[in-house]
Structure formats: structure tokens, C-alpha cells
Amino acid sequence: VTATIDRRAPRLTAWVVGVVVAGGAVAVAVAVPDVAAWTGGDALAFLALTAGAAIAEHFQIELAYRTERVTYSVSDALWTAGLLVARPSVLLLSVGCGVVIGQATQPWAPLKVAFNAGQFLLGISAAIAVFELLGSPPPSEPSGWAAAAVAMAAFQAVNTIVMAAIISVTERQPFWSVALVPTGLLHWLGNLATGVLAALVWDTEPAAAPFLLVPIAFTYAAYRGWLETIRERDQMHEIARAADEISVGGDLQRRVPDTGSTDAVGVLASTLNRMLDRVDDAFRRERLFISETSHELRTPITICRGHLEDLGPAPSAAEVADTVAVVTDELDRMARLVADMATLARMEDPESLHLTDVDLNQLVTDVAAKATTLLDGRLHVSAPPTGQILRADPQRLTQAMINLLNNAAEHTPPGTSIELGVTARPEAWRFEVTDHGRGLAPGDEELVFRPFHTGKDSIGSGLGLVVVSGIARAHGGAAGVESRTGHGATFWMEIPA
């Protein structure tokens, strides 16, 4: 178990770190003189344990817990075996060297490595003391296994206390609330059993030791998978809780916790959040649309109300006629707006499209016929030959083209020509209405497709082009405009063939 240490840690943290590092240093200082008495076997055991510890540090399983990362490794198994078969000074020094070498390759601050080494040295010193107190029984006897278990419990206790101390001072939490968090009894038992087994094998036939790697590797993998499951389960719980709170509380600004990882849970979280983004965006646009529409309806209502009020108790026939004309005109404006709103609402529902095989020549000819009164000799049509069939809703396409022609008529000087054309594109048909007015102001290409982006003198509802774009999208297509400022504009709509 290792701890992350902030370099700008408060004073109390510095004390804890200092005590732990100093304790580790004292343990090493006490053990070093015994090196002079080492045999060749002791030296070999030191090298083997150190190498094993350094390697074990690389096969760690990390678990995030609050600001700490709780790390599990098989090194405890190594220490258990070491307790049972190795000389105490060999064990102690290889713990120190192994941790330092193993963690030196990690991108951690030297202070953190020193702290971790100190923590393990204190732990292993406690274990050695307990084991010697119990008479250092041999690994071949059950009393040896029991002594190793008690000693490793002491090791674990020291580790937990040091760990809880550092977490409680860095997070300013009560010591016991951190210390009592279960930190892997199963893991500890597994390492203990593996260590005892290793000591037994070593005691009987050292050459058989490599066989132990197989069960260790399997258990390691299984344990790792198990932890992963726990972690994912916790994250799923958190995501579910957040999603539930969002759906009950209705706060669409909130998001589920996203760890940013690329595993299934991380992908689920980010997918949920993207979905929430879209829902939130849709609601926002809906609200904006409603507020813009109510604003848009206020003007004709104000005009009608004002003119009627202005009539007074005894109006002249001419005044009445004027007022009727104005009010009728404004009511027509409201009627157009309401009709366009209804169309837009239906567009959201794909079922509202009545798809049939449409002959494009027929369609364009019909549109041209409907538009002649409106455009009065200004319209030039280029329709494709008969027999070109498009699967679409003819009423909607007609409406879209009429809206485009209305738009062109409204924004161009009388007498200038307007062209309606249909051309084949790769896998789509392109409907175009080209005018020769002033064109759009630069940058207005996207704005004109927004609701109510219209001049005050406009007779339209302000939704005509929005409806065009809605019809195109309902067919799986798109609409847009190419403007030649000063020379006119081409509004287009592409419908997939």
C-alpha cells in the first residue's frame, strides 16, 4: 500500500513523512553491520529477494481511493517467504533495495519513494521482531506458518497505520474513518499462503521454485480481474445514481461522472454525457424558439389591438375600412406563422412524411404553375426530363420550393428573373432557386436559416427557410445558400435519391 504525497503538503504531513523516512533509515542502519557475517547463500538470497521485489513492484494493481491510489502487489508473498527462510538482515535490506529499485523506474517524486521505502522497512522490522519473538520456527512446521501469519499481520498493521496517518493528515479526516476501510484481507491471505508455499518449496528443493510462478500468475490475473469488476461496479453505481438524479431532478446541466478512461464504463459515461448534451441543447433551442415565437406574435397582436382601440365609439366608414384592412392583414401574418409552426412541429415526426415515387418533371411543373401568379413572368424553370423518379413527399417538396420562391420574390427587385432548377448530383437531387437581387450580407448564410431572422418589412412568417431546412432534413437531405454579394443568391435543397 503506497501513498501519493503532495509536495506542498502541510506541516503535519511533513512530520509524518519525516518520521516514516527516519524510521526506515534507522532500520537499515541497524541491519547493515550484519552484512559482514553474510554467507554466499545469504548474498544470493539477497539478490533474489531484491530482484523479486523490484519485479513485483512492476506488476502492481492500482485502485483509486479518494485522493490516494491504493496499490496491491505480490511482494507481500515474497516477504512471507523471506521471513521463513532468509536471514533477517537479508530480508530487511532486500525490502529497502527492492522497493527503491522497483519504484525508481516509476515517475514518482524521490520523497514519495523514500516514504514508501520507509513505510515497508518499518513494516518488515515489525514483522521480523514478531517472528523472532515467536522463536523463528522453521517453514516445515505448522508453528512456522502460524508465526509467519502473525508476523505478516504486524507488517500489515504497520502499513495500514502509516497509510491511514498520511491519508488522514493530507485529507484532514478522522484517522479511524480512513484506517477502518477494508484494504484487502483476501489479498493479504493469498500472499501469506503463497509465501508459505514458496518457503516450503525452497526448503525442500530450491530448484522447484520457478514452478510457483504459474499459480502466482493465475491468481494475479484472477485477482486483478476481480478488482477491475469491483471498480467498474462502483463506477456503474455512481453513473446510475447521477443519471437517476438527472432524470428525477430534471437538471439537464448536470453530467454523470466520467473518468475519461477508454474502458466500457468510461465509454458509457461519455456516451451518456454526449446524449445529455444533445438533449440539453434541444431543450434550450425549444425554449428559445418558444420565446422568439411569442415575441413574433406580439407585434401583430399589438397592431390589431391598437388599431381597434383607436377606432373609438363612433368611427367613420373610412376609418373602419382602414382598420379592417390592417387587422385582416395582421391576422393573415399570424395565420402564416401558426401554419409554419405546425409544419415544423410535424417535421420532427418522421411518420409525417408521405413518401411516394415522385416524377421530378411533374413536380417542378406543378410548382411552377402554382408560382406563376406570385412571380408573374419572372420565373424560369429547367425541369429534368419525364421519368426521373424520386422517393419523397411531393406535398412537402412543393411547399419547400414555394417557400424558396416566396423568399426570392420578397427579397429581389420586381422584374428581375428567378430560376428554378433541378439537377442530378451523386446519389442526390439538387433543387435550386437562383435570384438576381443583392445577395446576402457576408456571414448571413447560416443566419437566414434561423427562425425570425428577417427584415422588418418582410411579409413572411420568419419561418419559411426554417421550414425548407426542416423538410430537407426530414428527407435525410440538407438545405443551404450560396450568395454572390451584390449579384444575387442561390438557395438549394438536396434530397438523397
Next chain:
Amino acid sequence: VRVLLVEDEPRIAAFLTKGLSRHGFTVDWAATGSDALARARGEDPPDVVILDLGLPDIDGLDVLRTMRHTGVSAPVVVLTARAGLQDRATALELGARDYLTKPVPMADLVARILAQPSPPAA
């Protein structure tokens, strides 16, 4: 009382002008923000300004701001289709005396104009 009516929609301006005149006000109509500023700072300044916010050239709130910065002292009554709280708060912060949302009964508008603190005797 001289009223400067800032309103870009001619049909609204038409009945407001008629109605206000009938109540004894002298109405001066400006259809754009720049025209409104010119008239408000002109030789014959108004006693009250009725200001629409959705103007074609300058936003009504900016017109209000400019009036305040250039020493136009006539009380301003905002008369707009914008019903949002944000616009209302901004307008009142900028010194508008009142904020009315269209449509407003003529009697109501007249009462608000007459309620302004220093209207010279009509």
C-alpha cells in the same frame, strides 16, 4: 407635452401617434435608433421618450445607453415586445423610468407618461 416615439413598425407607430395626439401629446416619430438619437439631442428636445427595443439599426438598449451618456435628460419609457427579465433589468439599470410589454392599452401608456416626474404643464 412633447413625446418622442421611437418605433420601427409603421403600423404600431400609426395608432400610437393617433392615440397619443388625441390625449393632447405632441408626437414626434423616429423609426430608427440613429434618428431617435438625433431628435433627442436636437434643438427641440422631447419631454418624454417612448422607446422600442427591437430597432433595425441600433439596439434600443444601446440607444438608451447613448442617451444617458450624452446628457439626454428626458425620462424614457420602454415599450417593447421583449418580455424577458434580463432586458427589463438592463433597461431599468440604464435609467429607463418604466418598462412596458406590448400590447399595452392606450390608457395605460398615457398614465405612465403622465406619471413621469417633471412633465411641463401641457
